[in-house]
Amino acid sequence: MEQKREKFSSSLAVFLATLSSAVGLGNIWMFPYITGENGGAAFIIIYLICVALVGLPVLISEFIIGRGTRRNVHGAISKITNKNRFKIISVFAILATYFMLSFYTVVVGWVYSYLYKAVIGALKGVTSETTSILFYNTSVGPIAPIIWQMIALLVGGTILVLGVKGGIEKLTKTLMPVLILLLGICAFRSLTLAGAMEGINFLIKPDFSKVHIGVVLSALGLAFFKLSVGSGAMITYSSYYTDDNNLIGTAGKVAISDTLVSLTAGLAIFPAAFSFGLEPSSGPGLLFNTVPLIFAKMPGGWVLSIIFFVLAAMAATMSMISLLEVLIVVFTEELKMERKKAIIMNVIIIALVGSLAALSGNPNGILGNKLVFGLTFFDLFDTLVSKILLPINGLLIILLTGYFINKKYLTDQLSNNGILNNELTIKTLIFIMKYISPILIIIVFLKSFI
Numbered sequence: 467m468e469q470k471r472e473k474f475s476s477s478l479a480v481f482l483a484t485l486s487s488a489v490g491l492g493n494i495w496m497f498p499y500i501t502g503e504n505g506g507a508a509f510i511i512i513y514l515i516c517v518a519l520v521g522l523p524v525l526i527s528e529f530i531i532g533r534g535t536r537r538n539v540h541g542a543i544s545k546i547t548n549k550n551r552f553k554i555i556s557v558f559a560i561l562a563t564y565f566m567l568s569f570y571t572v573v574v575g576w577v578y579s580y581l582y583k584a585v586i587g588a589l590k591g592v593t594s595e596t597t598s599i600l601f602y603n604t605s606v607g608p609i610a611p612i613i614w615q616m617i618a619l620l621v622g623g624t625i626l627v628l629g630v631k632g633g634i635e636k637l638t639k640t641l642m643p644v645l646i647l648l649l650g651i652c653a654f655r656s657l658t659l660a661g662a663m664e665g666i667n668f669l670i671k672p673d674f675s676k677v678h679i680g681v682v683l684s685a686l687g688l689a690f691f692k693l694s695v696g697s698g699a700m701i702t703y704s705s706y707y708t709d710d711n712n713l714i715g716t717a718g719k720v721a722i723s724d725t726l727v728s729l730t731a732g733l734a735i736f737p738a739a740f741s742f743g744l745e746p747s748s749g750p751g752l753l754f755n756t757v758p759l760i761f762a763k764m765p766g767g768w769v770l771s772i773i774f775f776v777l778a779a780m781a782a783t784m785s786m787i788s789l790l791e792v793l794i795v796v797f798t799e800e801l802k803m804e805r806k807k808a809i810i811m812n813v814i815i816i817a818l819v820g821s822l823a824a825l826s827g828n829p830n831g832i833l834g835n836k837l838v839f840g841l842t843f844f845d846l847f848d849t850l851v852s853k854i855l856l857p858i859n860g861l862l863i864i865l866l867t868g869y870f871i872n873k874k875y876l877t878d879q880l881s882n883n884g885i886l887n888n889e890l891t892i893k894t895l896i897f898i899m900k901y902i903s904p905i906l907i908i909i910v911f912l913k914s915f916i
């Protein structure tokens with residue numbers, strides 16, 4: 467039986483909801499620390515190329531699949547591939563979503579915990595020495611990381627009970643503009659610190675001596691992670707798109723806006739990191755060690771620190787719900803489960819698997835020394851997702867659209883049955899999908915593993 471499906475109510479709602487999935491911890495937490503670890507500007511240039519030539523075409527492919535079929539990721543892939551071998555895409559997508567949620571919710575929990583600390587004034591008077599103790603207390607120990615992760619999951623589950631229009635659309639329409647404003651305020655503050663110039667140079671002066679193939683794989687993985695592709699989130703959200711949405715236009719706007727948010731986050735973090743003498747390559751703790759310091763010594767810093775963590779919590783929550791939604795619609799449409807039940811079941815599964823990540827998110831954590839393939843559970847899930855599942859799935863999705871989906875179907879979707887006059891754009895895009903994106907992914911992937 468066909469399920470009655472909801473749709474977003476306007477192009478603006480489509481854009482903001484899609485952007486809200488893309489913008490998340492990837493921009494505020496991961497982009498700065500990976501850029502820091504890989505030498506700054508040179509990495510950013512490679513990242514931008516990956517977004518334009520690989521991330522964007524895969525994003526558009528997912529939109530075609532999602533809006534074209536109006537199903538959950540499993541149903542969509544089955545329908546569009548007519549049950550052929552590409553069906554594996556949905557298995558990889560669902561696996562990637564579970565693994566990603568397992569570690570993503572840990573970091574969402576850290577953000578919530580810092581928001582709480584900011585509100586109660588625990589971040590006041592933090593110094594370069596005490597900031598790492600705060601991070602230790604948040605991410606180590608049997609209780610704190612798990613409790614905060616649970617809170618994150620409960621918040622996500624509660625929003626999703628309200629559905630697509632009442633939950634996702636309402637929340638993203640209200641919060642996305644606020645988020646962008648708040649981020650601008652934080653970047654402005656960081657840029658006006660003494661010594662900010664060194665951080666700006668780090669972001670704009672490329673040093674290619676640090677670039678090797680591993681760096682390119684990181685940039686590629688980040689492009690997938692950032693644009694929320696490869697895991698089914700964009701197939702799921704685009705299945706709620708309006709019929710008249712310009713898919714190429716939406717993808718372009720989302721990719722550009724998302725990149726601008728990442729760069730602004732870089733402008734908020736690096737000048738401050740340099741100004742306070744912190745190592746820009748200090749890894750996942752970078753955000754949590756730097757931000758309290760930015761605000762600690764300035765007038766009005768208390769309010770600004772709250773603003774910053776509200777912003778981070780909003781961005782993280784909205785991305786988290788886009789991931790949860792992937793699983794929930796698979797359960798409601800494929801297993802015919804009631805929405806509420808599907809939410810509860812998935813929250814429980816993720817809490818169980820995710821606790822392994824929660825206890826190893828900090829190398830000093832209880833499971834910090836339990837290594838699988840030389841990695842902690844937290845790093846294992848992250849690596850599995852960003853470096854393996856997302857790139858492979860991205861490749862399969864682009865091959866599917868480039869070579870196996872009927873050309874007329876593609877053109878009809880991309881031009882809204884000829885209404886949009888964009889033949890040249892479509893031709894160029896199909897060329898990139900067929901010859902450029904897959905070859906780039908294959909080269910990077912093979913070179914890094916062989």
Ligand code: PFF
Binds near residue numbers: 694699789
């Ligand atoms: N794009 C999100 C971020 O940058 O934080 C993360 C993400 C959300 C990845 C949803 C994948 C996804 F399906």
